[in-house]
Amino acid sequence: MSLSTHLLSTFSQPELIHHQSYINGQWVNSLSGDTFPVINPSTGEHLIDVADVGALETKHAIDAAQVALGKWRTVLPKERSRLLRKWYQLILDNQDDLARLMTLEQGKPFAESKGEVLYGASFIDWFADEARRLYGDVIPTFAQDKRLLTVKQPVGVVAAITPWNFPIAMITRKAGPALAAGCTIVIKPSDETPLCALALADLAQQAGIPAGVLNVVVGKKAADIGNALTSHTDVKKLSFTGSTPVGKLLLTQCAQTVKRTSMELGGNAPFIVFNDADVDAAVEGAIASKYRNAGQTCVCANRMLVQAGIYDTFAEKLAARVQQLTTGDGFSRNVHIGPLINSAAIKKVSELVNDAVNNGATALIGGKPATSLGTQFYEPTILTGVTQDMTIFHNEIFGPVAPLFKFETEAEAIEMANDTPFGLASYFYSQDLARIWRVSEALDYGMVGINEGIVSTEVAPFGGMKESGSGREGSKYGIDEYVEIKYLCMGGLR
Numbered sequence: 001m002s003l004s005t006h007l008l009s010t011f012s013q014p015e016l017i018h019h020q021s022y023i024n025g026q027w028v029n030s031l032s033g034d035t036f037p038v039i040n041p042s043t044g045e046h047l048i049d050v051a052d053v054g055a056l057e058t059k060h061a062i063d064a065a066q067v068a069l070g071k072w073r074t075v076l077p078k079e080r081s082r083l084l085r086k087w088y089q090l091i092l093d094n095q096d097d098l099a100r101l102m103t104l105e106q107g108k109p110f111a112e113s114k115g116e117v118l119y120g121a122s123f124i125d126w127f128a129d130e131a132r133r134l135y136g137d138v139i140p141t142f143a144q145d146k147r148l149l150t151v152k153q154p155v156g157v158v159a160a161i162t163p164w165n166f167p168i169a170m171i172t173r174k175a176g177p178a179l180a181a182g183c184t185i186v187i188k189p190s191d192e193t194p195l196c197a198l199a200l201a202d203l204a205q206q207a208g209i210p211a212g213v214l215n216v217v218v219g220k221k222a223a224d225i226g227n228a229l230t231s232h233t234d235v236k237k238l239s240f241t242g243s244t245p246v247g248k249l250l251l252t253q254c255a256q257t258v259k260r261t262s263m264e265l266g267g268n269a270p271f272i273v274f275n276d277a278d279v280d281a282a283v284e285g286a287i288a289s290k291y292r293n294a295g296q297t298c299v300c301a302n303r304m305l306v307q308a309g310i311y312d313t314f315a316e317k318l319a320a321r322v323q324q325l326t327t328g329d330g331f332s333r334n335v336h337i338g339p340l341i342n343s344a345a346i347k348k349v350s351e352l353v354n355d356a357v358n359n360g361a362t363a364l365i366g367g368k369p370a371t372s373l374g375t376q377f378y379e380p381t382i383l384t385g386v387t388q389d390m391t392i393f394h395n396e397i398f399g400p401v402a403p404l405f406k407f408e409t410e411a412e413a414i415e416m417a418n419d420t421p422f423g424l425a426s427y428f429y430s431q432d433l434a435r436i437w438r439v440s441e442a443l444d445y446g447m448v449g450i451n452e453g454i455v456s457t458e459v460a461p462f463g464g465m466k467e468s469g470s471g472r473e474g475s476k477y478g479i480d481e482y483v484e485i486k487y488l489c490m491g492g493l494r
């Protein structure tokens with residue numbers, strides 16, 4: 001079943017909409033003939049049925065990637081760069097259609113979807129440049145008859161498993177550096193959002209990226225596909241973006257064949273506001289960080305830690321801004337907050353809020369599902385009187401809920417901020433330079449926003465520590481995840 005005639009008519013390039021996996025340059029059905037439905041989280045509308053592939057089709061994709069690797073790794077960097085730049089331009093040329101697919105299958109407001117397409121494309125642009133700068137080293141020798149050097153070579157076939165919340169950017173943040181380095185790749189996107197991934201594959205094909213270099217397998221049987229990817233000896237690297245529990249499972253599976261891994265996992269970001277902060281700036285930063293993608297990002301402010309001296313003022317100002325946020329369908333004008341991805345998400349957010357309120361917190365704004373809009377919407381919410389012993393303090397909310405915790409001293413703020421197994425993003429607002437240095441150095445997180453609520457960019461290293469994962473994406477560091485550094489020792493040179 002394809003998209004309805006009405007929906008198809010809203011696309012400039014409806015041929016970008018695929019219902020089959022992309023393996024070895026071919027669009028293929030599942031061997032079983034099975035399909036699964038893609039649902040619009042805002043309306044519950046059945047969008048399309050997509051071929052439901054499994055382990056055997058995944059093995060075919062790995063085989064294709066292995067065959068393609070032999071030639072792709074020898075393609076001159078300038079040519080790889082040219083092909084990536086062509087892909088980048090095609091993504092830009094199709095921004096509206098890609099954004100439309102994203103809002104349909106993921107739900108985020110159309111303007112946010114358009115922004116993600118540009119953000120996702122920026123990684124292809126960045127690594128098109130990096131492809132031409134994979135330099136090695138000449139090392140001062142340790143013996144008169146020897147000369148030493150290093151070269152960087154592609155790790156080989158890469159498996160990428162990606163989440164639903166950024167259906168384009170989480171793929172390009174991996175495919176860009178992998179292809180730039182001379183690797184080939186098999187991508188398994190979330191079955192919640194397969195259409196964006198398949199459209200990206202179509203554009204890669206249009207760009208001239210050879211068959212087998214980039215493959216996309218979509219299916220509901222995530223564990224089967226994952227097992228095929230993590231157990232195959234031709235797969236030399238797994239790059240995963242998703243929840244920490246699944247990341248831990250995949251790390252275990254990869255250990256059996258000692259694969260390289262990059263893990264971009266869950267977060268629990270503190271957003272600290274000190275008495276000396278510019279409170280208005282902190283409120284704007286909180287709005288940007290907390291409510292983007294309806295709070296469904298790994299770097300969303302998850303715990304608002306507000307110093308006692310400005311707690312009431314901050315809460316009041318934040319509430320005034322949250323009241324200006326409109327919740328609704330992503331295609332409706334002036335909507336800021338779309339639906340949550342599925343019913344499990346609504347249940348999880350409701351349980352976290354209800355637990356906090358039942359234990360003494362107050363819902364200053366919101367505090368329940370927005371049932372008048374449908375089954376998948378949650379009201380933008382602010383909780384006050386929240387304490388460290390409540391469940392919400394220790395959980396990634398992944399919804400438009402801002403719990404405000406009060407602290408007295410800088411030391412207490414640091415202790416609260418670091419009291420979590422996660423270490424991805426963190427934020428704080430202060431105008432005291434000495435404090436800025438003390439707090440930046442004391443926070444156990446891979447990324448620190450200082451008087452800033454949005455830090456993500458292709459030019460800087462994105463990633464975390466502790467149970468938020470390992471490795472970095474984007475920046476001059478991102479391509480290192482996809483290369484092996486080989487040391488050459490040339491002897492007998494008397």
Ligand SMILES: NC(=O)c1ccc[n+]([C@@H]2O[C@H](COP(=O)([O-])OP(=O)(O)OC[C@H]3O[C@@H](n4cnc5c(N)ncnc54)[C@H](O)[C@@H]3O)[C@@H](O)[C@H]2O)c1
Pocket residue numbers: 161162163164165166170188189190191222223224225226227241242243244246247249263264265266267297298299396424468469
């Ligand atoms: N650190 C980051 O850059 C980053 C970015 C986006 C999302 N995330 C995290 O991802 C989570 C939300 O995304 P999600 O719900 O898609 O996460 P998820 O872990 O449920 O799923 C992520 C991907 O893993 C697949 N998967 C699930 N179980 C699997 C298994 N047993 N074997 C193989 N693959 C399996 C899913 O199908 C999906 O493609 C949040 O925790 C969020 O913090 C992190």
Ligand SMILES: O=C[C@H](O)CS(=O)(=O)O
Pocket residue numbers: 165166169296297298299456462
């Ligand atoms: O949710 C995870 C994404 O990495 C967030 S961002 O768009 O990179 O900030």
